[in-house]
Amino acid sequence: MKFSFASLAGQALSGHQGWPEQWRSPAPKPSYDAVIVGAGGHGLATAYYLAKQHGLANVAVFDKGWLGGGNTGRNTTIVRSNYLWEASEAIYAHAHALWATLSQELNYNVMFSPRGVMLLAHGRHDEQAFKRHVHANRLAGIANEWLTREEAKAVCPALNIDPGVRYPVVGAAWQRNGGTARHDAVAWGYARAASALGVDIVENCEVTAIRRDASGAVSGLETTRGAVATKKIGVVAAGCSSVVMAMAGVRLPLESFPLQALASEPLKPVMPCVVMSNAVHAYVSQSDKGELVIGAGTDAYVSYSQRGALHIASATLEAICELFPFASRLRMMRNWGGIVDATPDRSPIIGATPVPGLYVNCGWGTGGFKATPGSGHLFAHHLATGAPHPIAAPFALDRFRTGALVNEATAAAVAH
Amino acid sequence: MLLIRCPYCEMERPEIEFKYGGEAHLTRPDPNAASDEAWTDFLYFRANARGPHAERWRHAAGCGRFFNCVRDTVSDRIVVTYKMGEKRPDL
Secondary structure (H helix, E strand, O other), X not given: OOOOHHHHHHHHHOOOOOOOOXXXXXXXXXXXXXXXXXXXXXXXXXXHHHHHHHOOOOEEEEOOOOOOOOHHHOOOOEEOOOOOOHHHHHHHHHHHHHHHOHHHHHOOOOOOEOOOEEEEEOOHHHHXXXXXXXXXXXXXXXXXXXXXXXXXXXXOOOOOOOOOOOOOOOEEEEEOOOEEOOHHHHHHHHHHHHHHOOOEEEOOOOEEEEEEOOOOOEEEEEEOOEEEEOOOXXXXXXXXXXXXXXXXOOOEOOEEEEEEEEEEEEOOOOOOOEEEXXXXXXXXXXXXXXXXXXXXXXXXXOOOOOOOOHHHHHHHHHXXXXXXXXXXXXXXXXXXXXXXXXXXXXXOEXXXXXXXXXXXXXXXXXXXXXXXXXXXXXXXXXXXXXXXXXXXXXXXXXXXXXXXXXXXXXXOOOOO | OOEEEEOOXXXXXXXXXXXXXXXXXXXXOOOOOOOHHHHXXXXXXXXXXXXXXXXXXXXXXXXXXXXXXXXXXOOOOEEEEEEOOOOOOOO
């Protein structure tokens, strides 16, 4: 059912009893043209664009849990594109352009709110690095600008710019058209639109093995709901990418770390934009419910525990109390840890693997949410055509052998 | 926060005294003789195991020495720590 004023009015008159389920819950078929492993935002977006842009409707998405129940439903929802290198600028700008019209595209309100993203600089070195970013971004057509600390405070009045604090704010990089989106709605919107185009989304169904034929190519997979034949598998399993790919004997240059986020008790509007600080490691924005949504750092060690250590979250909260002194009186309501898969150069891996028919989209690390539409769009292109989209080509797995890394580990605007 | 037993100091200390050192028992191939694939595997590719994982830690705020550790990455429970140069215990 299409969401419109007429459908809303009709349902209101009938007491909202007639809304249908948003997506089907089919049993898996014995074979598919392509299978996506992982029903997070990136996997669902991939399935949607496969069906919508490439006419591939005999597609299934499998997930061992529920749809959007992993990192998609537990991130800080920040959308921005102010990365340093040209390859990164191109891929995140591609995603950013899709965000702008995503609600209309999916007929589902993903609540994309380009309220601005502010990256705080805390010293001379930060200032030089961020101005370099601003100039590089402007050459690439990405709206990034430099704010003095007074200009930053004018945008975000709650910000503490007192020069006497331990890490005083000296200015900020400001991406005016960055912002946030509603993470659950992104997963649900893509799921609903993909399902309507014929994609089977099979939740609570774990992939337990990847089968290969005599030539070594993919021939299907085993799941907890039976065997499925397919010649094309796209693995979009985020923190579990190494585990799923090991089923096909493929090693990846990944390490999985817990990344924490927190939500405070709800407040009246106080945070008009997203504020991030690399130097003291804090990310904060305010949801429409009024909660401050706070991003902390990763633990140093490999873990699949979905729990981060307390001292990591404490360090971020201490930084936020210095930037926003009123926050010292806030209570945190929820704290959670998602498992993020980080590559050595902190750029994603999109494309083919040494196994014919097996494709992977992983390594988005701590910042995958912002790329969701672009990631799905580009990965679908590769799955459907067998060749990388020009924007995704620099992010091939083979770059680790050739040495053509896209090194955002030292260049990115945020700490990893 | 983990509680880690340093095999040199022979005592359990909180994680903030330590620095993580990545996957353990990686053997550096001879860069002049290694294939591109072997060299790439050494530099970048990791087991990233879900379950028992052998890794290095350094007792940075203690004795300063590196040692090895097997930790279950699902529960974060440390199974055993052992000195550099010792083989990974067969558990």
